[in-house]
Amino acid sequence: MGAAQQIAYFLLHPNELRSIVQWKVWHEPVHRRDASKETPTEKSCFHYLKLTSRSFSAVIQELNPELLMPICLFYLVLRGLDTIEDDMTLDIKEKEPLLRDFHNIMEQDGWTFDKSGPNEKDRELLVHFDDIIFELKKVKKPYYAIIKDITEKMGNGMADYALNAEHNNVGVGTIKEYELYCHYVAGLVGEGLTRLFVESNLANPQLLVRMDLTESMGQFLQKVNIIRDVHEDWLDKRRFWPREIWSKYVDNWDDLFAPANREKALQCSSEMVLNGLKHAEECLFYMAGIRDQSVFNFVAIPQSMAIATLDLVFRNPAIFERNIKITKGDACQLMIESTQNLRVVCDVFRKYARRIHKKNDPRDPNFLAISAQCGKIEQFIETIFPTQDPNKVRAGLKQEEPKMDGLETFYLVLSAFATFVLIGVMMVGIAWYFGARFDQVFKGIDTKLAGTVTSSVAAVTSVVHEEL
Amino acid sequence: MPRYIEPQEAISTPPVQLVRTTTHRQLPILNASHHPQTSPITPTKPTTFTMASEKKPSLGSAMVIGGCGFLGHHVVRLLLRDYTTTSISVIDLRCTRNRRPESDGVKYYEADITDADKLISVFSEARPDVVNVDGTAAVIKACQTTGVKALVYTSSASVMSDNKSDLINADERWPTVRGENQTEYYSETKVCDTMVLYHMINIYRQGRTGVQVGNNNNLFDFTYVENVAHGHLLAARALLLTSQSSTIPLDHERVDGEAFLVTNDSPVYFWDFCRAIWAAAGSPLGTDHVRVLPRGVGMVLGFLSECFFAAIGKPPTFNRQRIVYSCMTRYYDISKAKKRLGYKPLISLDEGVRRSVKWTLEQEKVNAEKK
Structure with a gap:
């Protein structure tokens, strides 16, 4: 979308613009990672996180410090696995053992992988995978065990799907x-x-x-x-x-x-x-x-x-x-x-x-x-x-007063209307009694309406008279 | 969040085990042939077992009071289909309609259920273990004197509704409405249910599907009659098990003396339900032609209509009650029936609508041929 188009769009959708501004300006993360205290390998991990994920990078970086590194590394390991699986330039014979053994590979100090196809967008991550392995070693034992277990299950699942010709050729049944x-x-x-x-x-x-x-x-x-x-x-x-x-x-x-x-x-x-x-x-x-x-x-x-x-x-x-x-x-x-x-x-x-x-x-x-x-x-x-709340509903029922039905309401409105008519008649009557000239009023209306007719008739006759 | 359900109105009258099922807006249907795959049943631990023909649960000697009525004859049909019984008897004021064929072996007795002596004599003859009822104190008395083990009493969810206030996810803890607060009791529970569908189909025929009153965010529960009948028989079965058991069930497991709400467990938006009926009746229209009439405007029009009809001295065909009704939220939480009775609807709402519309159209044809 061009800049002009974007401006036009936001002019028509001001609420969306407001949300964007509100999020960018007022969003206060619960935790903010402190880059000044990070080691070079930690920094490198976040660099690859930002590189490989559009949607998860921000939320991961705002995580509780206890889980910040474990989840960041968990993400990167799975991303690495995914890059190997996606790579169509890799032969299945090479791909399968990599996938099935990735949970062990991620324990080998200094392991990197540069055989990804040139078009793999995340190949850089595998080229520098030694940084991720280095950081993984520092993760607390119980967290590490979970990451390793899931990597193993996922790698085997991916290998099964890669070998599953039916899945790849005809799709899901x-x-x-x-x-x-x-x-x-x-x-x-x-x-x-x-x-x-x-x-x-x-x-x-x-x-x-x-x-x-x-x-x-x-x-x-x-x-x-x-x-x-x-x-x-x-x-x-x-x-x-x-x-x-x-x-x-x-x-x-x-x-x-x-x-x-x-x-x-x-x-x-x-x-x-x-x-x-x-x-x-x-x-x-x-x-x-x-x-x-x-x-x-x-x-x-x-x-x-x-x-x-x-x-x-x-x-x-x-x-x-x-x-x-x-x-x-x-x-x-x-x-x-x-x-x-x-x-x-x-x-x-x-x-x-x-x-x-x-x-x-x-x-x-x-x-x-x-x-x-x-x-x-x-x-x-x-x-x-x-x-x-059932208790409040119960209380509400008791207070309720009997309501009118339709006919009663009708009579009520009718009587109100009748009262207005009665008052109107009385006012006119009193005014007449005190000498109001209603005959004049009606005459006035009469001349206004019928008078136009008579005057035009008169005008016509006068013209006729003149010609004679 | 699961909520603890308090027993409401313990009306157990020993030795009879009594359960009250409260049902809601039933849709009519006849001659359905559906075979349930699984049906959880025991009241204590809801375990699942298959209702294969050789393993049908037993209900002993069963009696259905009002068994020629709309709901009653469905109860009889499910009794024959899903359960084994030593005998089935029916009491009704008139036993001419909705009778089973002779070969099913159902015994029919004509009796007035307010007549205690007559009832006792019928009970002594039929000797029921389980009674399914729509009735009064005389029935309870007859059960007690003749040693009936289980009694399931039918009510209507309308006892909780005053027909104008919302009921949002209501369960058995909600209060019942009595006396002056309750309007249209009889018409609401007995007549309207079977008539509603007929009216809805007429609205489609007259081409009046293009108006929607209110915003259509109001959820409503509708229940297919076979599911209601199923709920009754699950309750009967659970009561029998309770009476056979030597231990007293825990409070959160007990079935005797408890009220249960039974619905299709599938609230839908009021106008969506109407549109589903119209679609099933053959309407080719979507929602593009629909105009939304705000509730307030509808109320004014309803009032004017009432005034007009009051002036000419006829009952109004269109009134404010209908506006209120179509904008009202009324749906229930039936967790209690699901947990304690193992209830699960046999027929989905979708299927229920299809069958009900088909049945209504067929009934119409039959009636037209008679004339």
Whole structure:
């Protein structure tokens, strides 16, 4: 967007500009990392964090110091793994052992990797991976064990998918496979993070018992990304939408993008949205278990962005034509609202659930199910923050006075009207009694109305007379 | 957050185990053939088991009072389908409608449930273990004198609603509305439920789907009748287990003397529900043609309509109550029934709407042919 266009946009959307300014000027991080006390390798880690992540870099840097380095390194390790997996120039024979053994490689002092393809945007990270390994050695034992465990699971998962010809050629089949894929790419990261939060005592240990809540957090984010990026992935010949869903609407995957099938494609996308939306309540439940403000911000920001993105993609034909994103202003507004407390985040979820429900179309086969799911989200929020208190409702009932029914109200209005008429008649009567000349008034009106007629008739006759 | 649910109005009258289920807005349907996959059942620990034909839970000798009525005949149908019984008997004022075929072996007795002596004689003959009822003190007395083990009493969720105040995620702790605060009691619970659908379909036929009163953010609970019947039988089963058990159940597990709310567990936005019905009835329209009428404006129009009809001395076809109703929030939290009875709706709301609309349209056709 050019500068002029941007100015025009903000003139039309002043609220968005306000949110951006508000976030940039007034946002006060809970913790701020102190670069002056950092070692060169620590600085190097944050350098690569900023280089490799657009969205997570800021929130990670504002984390509680206890978890700042562990989570930054956890992110970089997974990013390194991801760079190897993504690299199509690497032969599978070389790739597979790297992926499966990465949890051991990350223990070898001075290990670096410079065989990534020239187009890999994060190749620099692997070239200087020795800095990350150096810092990893300093991480507290329990945190390190968690990072290593997840790296191992993730690396093996990635290797399995890299070898899975069916997945790479035809894409995801059933909804179950779809959710398993989301588990490997997002659920596992969530598992690692929850364990880190609980280990550092910044979250309720109960979250470890209810791992399904963590899973929902990851599924929700990943599914939203998969729905939003459908066009981009289609261009890259990748397909993550499960056949089980899209085959109900079109026969071939490519048909989904044909303009002639837009309505079918929209119905398909709304089933995908419905499938994603089912995790929303559990995400809110998870966030209720976070005890530290910086961790809360860290988990809440992506979740709010995700529900806003779901609203953006819902029944939006643009997702089949180009890549769409929430605007910067909306993103800032969401960040402001996600860095406060659970109640505000619940309000965000309710607001977007209602926006989704407003766009819902009765002709869509998923219409009532989507309405019910939005209702479920609202109902869940109601169980956390009830608006009604049964005791107050009980008290309110007792005080209530008997109300009038329709007929009574009608008589009341009628009698009021009759009173006005009566007063009017009396006033006129009294005025007449005291000598008001109403005959003159009526005569006046008469001449004003009828007089015009008589005078014009008179004028005509006078003309006629003159001619004679 | 899970909330502790206090037992509300313990009305247990030993030796009869009594449970009150409170239902909400039932949708009519006939001849459904649905096979539940799983149905959790024991009241103490909700474990899941499959209702395969060889492992149907037993309810002993069961009696359904009002078993020829709308809800009652669904209870009878589910009894035959999902449970094993030694006998099924039905008491109703008239037993001509909604009868099961002779081959099902259901015994029908015509009796007035306010007539205690008659009831006792029927009870002594039918010897029920479980009674499903829609009735009065005479029934309780008859149960006590003839040694009935379990009694499930049906109420309506309207006992909690005054038809104008919102009920937001209400559960069994909410107060019941009695006497003057309660309006339209009978019409609301018995007649309207089956008529609502007919009226809604008519609104579509008359092309009046283009107006929405209020902002449509108000959630409403609707319940499909088969789910209500299912809730009743789960309660009956839980009561029987309680009476057979030698230990007294813990407070948070008990079923006897407790009230339970039963809905479809799926509140939806009021106008969305209407639109789903219109769509099921064949409406090809989306929401582009819909105009939103603010609630205040609707109230003024409703009032004017009432004045007009009062002046010409006829009951108004359009009034403020309808505006209030379409803008009201009314949905329930049924965690208690889910936890203690293992209740889960058998038929989804979506499916319920489809079946109900189909049934209503078929009924219409049948009635038209009669004429």
